[in-house]
Amino acid sequence: MTIEQARARDAADPLRHLRDRFVLPEGVIYLDGNSLGALPRATIDAGRDMIEHQWGERLIRSWTEGWMASPARIGGKIARWIGAAPEEVIAADSVSVNLFKFIVAALRHDPARRVVLSEAGNFPTDLHIAEGAVACVPGASLRVVERDALGDALDGDVALLLLSHVHYKTAERFDMGAWTRRAHYAGALVCWDLSHSVGAIPVDLAAAGADCAVGCGYKFLNGGPGAPAFLYVAHRHQAAWGNPLSGWMGHAEPFAFADAYAPGAGMERWRSGTPSMLAMGALEAALDAMADVDPAALEAKSAALFDMFAEAGDALGLECIVPRKADARGSHIAFRHPQAEAVMRQLIAQGVIGDFRTPDVLRFGLTPAYTGFEDIARATQMLGALLAPADCTAGPASV
Amino acid sequence: MTIEQARARDAADPLRHLRDRFVLPEGVIYLDGNSLGALPRATIDAGRDMIEHQWGERLIRSWTEGWMASPARIGGKIARWIGAAPEEVIAADSVSVNLFKFIVAALRHDPARRVVLSEAGNFPTDLHIAEGAVACVPGASLRVVERDALGDALDGDVALLLLSHVHYKTAERFDMGAWTRRAHYAGALVCWDLSHSVGAIPVDLAAAGADCAVGCGYKFLNGGPGAPAFLYVAHRHQAAWGNPLSGWMGHAEPFAFADAYAPGAGMERWRSGTPSMLAMGALEAALDAMADVDPAALEAKSAALFDMFAEAGDALGLECIVPRKADARGSHIAFRHPQAEAVMRQLIAQGVIGDFRTPDVLRFGLTPAYTGFEDIARATQMLGALLAPADCTAGPASV
Numbered sequence: 001m002t003i004e005q006a007r008a009r010d011a012a013d014p015l016r017h018l019r020d021r022f023v024l025p026e027g028v029i030y031l032d033g034n035s036l037g038a039l040p041r042a043t044i045d046a047g048r049d050m051i052e053h054q055w056g057e058r059l060i061r062s063w064t065e066g067w068m069a070s071p072a073r074i075g076g077k078i079a080r081w082i083g084a085a086p087e088e089v090i091a092a093d094s095v096s097v098n099l100f101k102f103i104v105a106a107l108r109h110d111p112a113r114r115v116v117l118s119e120a121g122n123f124p125t126d127l128h129i130a131e132g133a134v135a136c137v138p139g140a141s142l143r144v145v146e147r148d149a150l151g152d153a154l155d156g157d158v159a160l161l162l163l164s165h166v167h168y169k170t171a172e173r174f175d176m177g178a179w180t181r182r183a184h185y186a187g188a189l190v191c192w193d194l195s196h197s198v199g200a201i202p203v204d205l206a207a208a209g210a211d212c213a214v215g216c217g218y219k220f221l222n223g224g225p226g227a228p229a230f231l232y233v234a235h236r237h238q239a240a241w242g243n244p245l246s247g248w249m250g251h252a253e254p255f256a257f258a259d260a261y262a263p264g265a266g267m268e269r270w271r272s273g274t275p276s277m278l279a280m281g282a283l284e285a286a287l288d289a290m291a292d293v294d295p296a297a298l299e300a301k302s303a304a305l306f307d308m309f310a311e312a313g314d315a316l317g318l319e320c321i322v323p324r325k326a327d328a329r330g331s332h333i334a335f336r337h338p339q340a341e342a343v344m345r346q347l348i349a350q351g352v353i354g355d356f357r358t359p360d361v362l363r364f365g366l367t368p369a370y371t372g373f374e375d376i377a378r379a380t381q382m383l384g385a386l387l388a389p390a391d392c393t394a395g396p397a398s399v
Numbered sequence: 400m401t402i403e404q405a406r407a408r409d410a411a412d413p414l415r416h417l418r419d420r421f422v423l424p425e426g427v428i429y430l431d432g433n434s435l436g437a438l439p440r441a442t443i444d445a446g447r448d449m450i451e452h453q454w455g456e457r458l459i460r461s462w463t464e465g466w467m468a469s470p471a472r473i474g475g476k477i478a479r480w481i482g483a484a485p486e487e488v489i490a491a492d493s494v495s496v497n498l499f500k501f502i503v504a505a506l507r508h509d510p511a512r513r514v515v516l517s518e519a520g521n522f523p524t525d526l527h528i529a530e531g532a533v534a535c536v537p538g539a540s541l542r543v544v545e546r547d548a549l550g551d552a553l554d555g556d557v558a559l560l561l562l563s564h565v566h567y568k569t570a571e572r573f574d575m576g577a578w579t580r581r582a583h584y585a586g587a588l589v590c591w592d593l594s595h596s597v598g599a600i601p602v603d604l605a606a607a608g609a610d611c612a613v614g615c616g617y618k619f620l621n622g623g624p625g626a627p628a629f630l631y632v633a634h635r636h637q638a639a640w641g642n643p644l645s646g647w648m649g650h651a652e653p654f655a656f657a658d659a660y661a662p663g664a665g666m667e668r669w670r671s672g673t674p675s676m677l678a679m680g681a682l683e684a685a686l687d688a689m690a691d692v693d694p695a696a697l698e699a700k701s702a703a704l705f706d707m708f709a710e711a712g713d714a715l716g717l718e719c720i721v722p723r724k725a726d727a728r729g730s731h732i733a734f735r736h737p738q739a740e741a742v743m744r745q746l747i748a749q750g751v752i753g754d755f756r757t758p759d760v761l762r763f764g765l766t767p768a769y770t771g772f773e774d775i776a777r778a779t780q781m782l783g784a785l786l787a788p789a790d791c792t793a794g795p796a797s798v
Binding site for chain 2: 056135
């Protein structure tokens with residue numbers, strides 16, 4: 001596809017207007033929104049308001065004027081992206097810390113089951129935190145197997161199946177409904193890590209019958225570097241489950257200053273300490289900036305961007321490691337290349353920002369809200385120029 | 400003291416110039432910096448740079464351009480306030496989450512000791528989190544006793560003595576050196592919560608021989624609402640102790656993306672998930688704004704502010720619940736009053752912002768960097784007017 005053809009596709013794109021809601025630096029083609037989402041323009045004013053007005057002018061009064069309620073309010077705004085009821089979601093802490101909460105809670109749900117099952121090569125923090133969490137529950141252990149062995153490993157010892165909905169490297173998407181049913185049939189709970197799906201493709205936790213989920217605020221939700229993460233607990237579990245990180249913000253009456261802990265109602269109990277309001281404010285501004293957008297429309301655009309990139313990759317002879325079937329993947333594309341690290345370094349130097357994932361993966365995020373077809377056309381042209389031998393003797397080693 | 404006399408003291412105050420480094424709203428006398436520190440002027444530009452340049456323009460590149468190193472860099476800037484070496488401190492998560500890490504780590508230090516000892520009426524999250532943490536270690540329990548019973552309760556079962564250096568309500572200050580020696584003599588470790596002392600009075604963890612400490616970034620350090628907290632581990636424990644919240648940011652090689660967790664060197668292992676960079680940036684700007692200030696000078700100013708407030712309180716017949724001896728307290732003053740809640744509501748309506756602490760405490764923060772003598776003179780005059788009966792029949796019930 002030529003640049004002109006790509007521009008025509010951008011002009012016909014029903015989501016094209018969303019691009020203007022984001023800051024995209026001059027001279028940069030940003031294909032890393034799956035790692036850190038771009039800055040929504042509205043966040044600039046929201047950040048100024050948060051710092052200069054809410055903190056600077058209102059000071060401590062802001063806690064009752066909106067801050068105390070913001071984790072639940074923000075959770076309510078995330079709900080539409082994940083097929084949850086507003087009161088099933090709350091923003092808090094990091095994905096890592098939230099995974100710890102759920103793994104311990106799930107292991108306490110059924111003391112007869114002592115195994116947390118996850119996938120080899122899952123995002124590292126999921127596995128690292130699971131290691132730490134099982135060490136906090138007597139007799140518990142972590143079982144990590146390859147994806148094709150998960151079914152067999154899902155036996156009567158498994159308390160919790162912990163899966164990433166979309167894989168951070170290969171973009172492979174689990175069939176959430178099917179795997180949730182499979183886990184429930186085996187008597188296990190499921191925790192979905194939505195970090196690489198939320199905000200880019202539709203997620204429907206309610207339809208899947210999921211038990212709990214965590215997700216990231218700084219990828220496709222564009223909440224800013226290290227934005228607060230979120231937690232989801234299905235209504236049916238909310239009263240029974242407890243947060244092992246039982247901090248005062250999750251107390252039933254935080255300002256009663258009682259010595260004894262009593263869990264807050266609903267999702268409030270999943271809070272621990274005092275959250276950063278600058279971080280919360282940025283996440284809320286980003287959610288508001290996308291509140292009118294249909295997740296299904298984003299998925300359709302993502303699929304079109306992917307197909308264009310994949311065809312260009314085929315033409316360059318690149319090995320795509322992402323499933324070609326649209327409903328079997330997330331919203332990034334990745335290729336295996338023996339010199340991936342050097343190629344990505346060169347691309348970034350030329351203004352095409354994707355990333356390298358060890359040991360040999362070139363990864364490009366496709367954020368349907370702001371990535372355009374011209375971006376893909378230009379990026380793949382530059383990638384092609386880098387991979388083409390400069391002359392007959394120099395191969396890809398020259399990059 | 401008249402307003403004119405107070406102004407003369409402000410004019411003679413060697414720290415008076417520091418006040419100009421903060422935003423203090425018109426018509427407000429802010430005496431709640433012990434709950435939320437005021438906005439440093441430098442943070443306005445730092446916040447804009449963080450959002451518009453570091454995030455908006457540099458995007459993912461900022462992780463290698465300064466973000467990844469910021470928790471340790473910020474920890475190094477906190478070190479001077481707490482008598483630590485720079486490499487003994489790191490900024491991360493909240494006080495609550497960090498307390499959890501240390502309580503579990505300390506209980507694993509000596510499996511023969513199973514008790515965490517703390518003070519009744521300690522700041523609630525310390526006790527709440529301790530409840531949750533002991534439930535994550537087999538056989539462990541929390542023992543909570545009144546302050547005067549702590550010595551007797553410090554027996555051979557105690558793994559960890561968990562104390563707040565300065566009490567959030569009464570401002571009582573523990574003799575850190577004496578209590579650390581006492582705990583060590585009993586074979587226990589000590590964790591100091593510095594939330595109500597750091598940034599206002601000198602703290603010397605090294606001189607005290609402390610084992611570990613946590614502290615808050617949003618009170619006297621002025622890091623912003625819900626600013627990142629910090630952790631301190633003495634050099635001698637760093638290699639042996641592990642973080643139960645073993646997230647990827649604390650991994651020895653976070654970007655190797657290995658399945659198995661391996662703890663990072665030094666304080667790096669105390670990180671868990673991805674921290675908010677907006678929050679980290681605000682905390683760093685606040686630390687930089689006070690980098691040239693001597694903690695001992697702040698303490699001297701705090702003592703002078705306290706004495707002035709205490710004398711006015713005496714004249715009003717108020718019951719001060721804070722020790723009068725300067726080295727036995729922190730940097731706020733508090734009074735018991737049967738109608739404390741109503742009195743504080745009225746004061747706030749008139750622009751004097753302190754806070755009410757259940758059930759009957761009026762609390763006023765004295766932040767030596769920006770609180771002036773005129774502030775105290777005006778605030779105590781308004782307090783006096785509120786407490787004086789409006790006529791012969793109406794008592795304090797009228798407030």
